[in-house]
Amino acid sequence: MSESIFDHLRSRFHLPEDRVYLDGNSLGALPTTTPAALANxxxxxxxxxxIASWNSHNWIELPLTVGDEIAHIIGAEKDTVVCCDNLSINLYKALLxxxxxxxxxxxxxxxxxxxxxDNYIAAGIARLLGxxxxxxxxxxxxxxxxDNLNDAAVLILSHVDYKTGSLRDMQKITEAAHQAGSLVIWDLAHSAGVIDxxxxxxxxxxxxxxxYKFLNGGPGAPGYLYVQKRHQSVANPISGWMGHAAMFDFESGYRPADGIRRFLTGTQSVLALSAVRSGLSVFENVPISLLRQRSLTLTGDFIRQLDARSFSVSVDLLTPRSDAKRGSQxxxxxxxxxxxSQALIDSGVIVDxxxxxIIRFGFxxxxxxxxxxxxxLEALETIIDTxxxxxxxxxxxxxVT
Known part of the structure; x- marks a missing residue:
């Protein structure tokens, strides 16, 4: 049954027959529904x-409706996620x-x-504030x-390390930070859509x-920001009219909207949000836990086959072998x-x-x-041996590498 589910899911993407695409951790493949969604x-x-589409097609609410669809994928409550801007700008908002x-x-x-x-954003804020x-x-x-966080205001941490693919223990680290009196901002760039x-x-x-990675929203697709409900009364540090309590009253002073909406700033790209929504539709009725198991099967099989091969040069595995400590690359x-890596790409195996x-194989x-x-792996072995x-x-x- 699972195999038929994954055959169906694969059929929902444009995948060139002459290539093996293992770079979804950088840019997800094109969903078959996206061209029609964008054309519409x-x-x-x-x-x-x-311009009537701002009302008749509810363009104005897209950052929130798409945010709610993302919330389902990352285990968040309704009205806690807004899809807007990009990851770096949203990190700037969250950190301040x-x-x-x-x-x-x-x-x-x-x-x-x-x-x-992530660290550049933090350093820029430090320069700004002193x-x-x-x-x-x-x-x-x-x-x-x-012990090491006992004077920290906030910890910023990637859920999956972008270089090694190692998965961090979100619950353990969050608990440690909270015990120390620190808040936590998690970067989910390499885990959303592949980890439950x-x-x-x-x-x-x-x-x-x-x-734009495992959520398949397209190149340069917008980011998202999650704010736990108990924190949603805090100010958005980039206050703009889309986060105003009454944006079309055009008041001269800023009054923040209630809830997650206040973390909007300016007008968002309707075309980009339409593409994101199409990418998210692939996840409908598919348990993320099932995708996680499939991810572990694929990466585990790759590691086993890698171990079984004899290369003429030293090849070091950076990704953890343990399922509990491995992302989806x-x-x-x-x-x-x-x-x-360039020879692999020329051979039809797309990696980065x-x-x-480091060569990354994203699954x-x-x-x-x-x-x-x-x-x-056959291509890798041939390229190295020859x-x-x-x-x-x-x-x-x-x-771009």
Missing amino acids: TVEQQWGSDL AALELNPSRRVVCVEDQQFPS EDRCAIRALSISDMTS IDLVTTDVDFAVGCT VSIALNDAFSI FRAPN SPLYNTETDTTKA RRFEAPEYQVRAT
Whole structure:
């Protein structure tokens, strides 16, 4: 039965027959419904109904309605998620809100090796507010304990490490932070849609994420922000008219809307939100727990096959073997990783490279298969053994790796 479910899910994506797509952790594949959804938004709603569509097609509510659809996927309550802006801007909002909620503290704890943009945002806020109000402390993941967080206002942490694919214990770390009097912001970029998250049970304060990876919202698709209900009275630090209590009264002074709506700022892209909504529709009636099990099956099979192969160079597995500690990607480290990744892509196996020497194989449980695993590893072995990666064309780096 499960196999037929996954065959059906795979059929809901445009997947070129001559390629193995293992980069859903960077950009999800195109859902088959998205072109028609965008065409309807452009041709019918915008083209025929024009500005009336803000009411007749409820464009004005899309950040909230799409947010509620995301809430279902990340284990959040209704009216706690808004889909808007991007992950970095939403992190900016969450971090400043957390500092306001914890005014007697100034330390922002970050993981020293997490996705750089998160730390750039934190550092930018520290420069803006000054050392007396915001000081950054970098910790290793093993140091995320109550003792090391006892003076922290807030901890920012990725649920799944973008380089290694290691999964962090959300409940344990959140409990440790709360025991220390710290709030927590979780970055769900590499876990939403592939891991059965429960933000309510784990008592998470804030969470941010993007919709273009495993949620298949399209390139540059908007991010989202989760704010636990007990924190929703805090100010949105980027107050704009879309977060106003009566936006079309055009009052000269700002009055924040109630609830999650206040975390809106400016007008959002209706086209982008329409694409996100189409991507989210694939998740309807599919338990995230089932997708999690499929993800573990695929990544576990990849690791087993990797172990069984004999490569002519050293290939180091960075991703945890334990199911409880693994996200939905497998990362390996090896010399000449960039050129090998380019040879893989040229062979029809789409992966990505992360400096200095990492190749990531991202598995989407919605459309990847065991056959993808075998083809990818066969290509990897051939490229290494024949040293095909030494060809000059594989040494040239484009802007995006």
